[in-house]
Amino acid sequence: MTDNHFAMASCAWQAYRAExxxxxxxxxxxxxxxxxxLRSALIxxxxxxxxxxxxxxxxxxxxLGCVSEGQTDPKYISEARWYRDVFDGGDAQDALLELAEYSAPPVLLGDPSFNNDDRDFGRSEWKVTLTELGRSLVAREDDMWRHNPIKRWWGGTELTSERLWRWDRExxxxxAP
Structure with missing residues (x-):
């Protein structure tokens, strides 16, 4: 490692922490x-x-695509090895839970009468299903944030309904918002 390596790593860290x-x-x-x-990690x-x-x-x-293809097991759906090396297993489980907890959720998890505090990804009765919103998102026909408020962090950027930075994948x- 040279000073140039540390300088570039520091530059990348500062960029990710920016507003x-x-x-x-x-x-x-x-x-x-x-x-x-670094380039592939930033992308x-x-x-x-x-x-x-x-x-x-x-x-x-x-x-959502995994559920659309017929998977219903939350453990399988949230396994980090299926995804992009950005989330670990716990992050992926949290993301799946978050998707189910919106007022207009794209997925439903198991029996709606479950107490969220008692949720355990090992329960065999849990099944993940797409809602109508979830199906329209998979088809790229709707926008999640037309139905729900957003408040989350991406690095040092707070994403809100008023400050919603987006990525055009095409x-x-x-x-910019």
């Missing part, structure tokens, strides 16, 4: 060869921003 995702996007336009995997992170059409990040969309461009 907007723009510094991460701008970093893609620079020479990142000193850290050969993977940017893909987790709300999609310009559906409003969901790439991993969330992968989860053009690979950052879309």
């Amino acid at each position: 907007t995702p723009m510094p991460c996007f701008d970093l893609l336009m620079t020479d990142l060869m000193i850290l050969p995997r 993977a992170l940017l893909e987790e921003l709300p999609d310009s059409v559906t409003g969901l990040g790439a991993t969330e969309m992968d989860m 053009s690979r461009l950052l879309v």
Whole structure:
């Protein structure tokens, strides 16, 4: 490791911690060869921003796609090995739970009468199903945030309904609020 390696890593960390995702996007336009995997890591992170059409990040969309293809087991759906090396297993489980907890959820988890505090991914009676909203998101015909408020963090960027940065997966461009 040289000072140049540390300088580039520091630059990437500062970009991710910034108030907007723009510094991460701008970093893609620079020479990142000193850290050969940094470009793909930055792209993977940017893909987790709300999609310009559906409003969901790439991993969330992968989860909905998995359910759409017939998977109903929450453990299987939330296994991090199926996803983009951005979430670990606990993050993926949290993301699946979060998708089910919105006022207009794209997925339902098991029996709606379950107490959220008692949820355990090992329960055999749990089944994940798509709602009408979930089906329309998989078809890329709706936007999650037209139906629900958003308040989450992406690095140092607080995403809210008023400050919703998005990622256009087709053009690979950052879309400002």
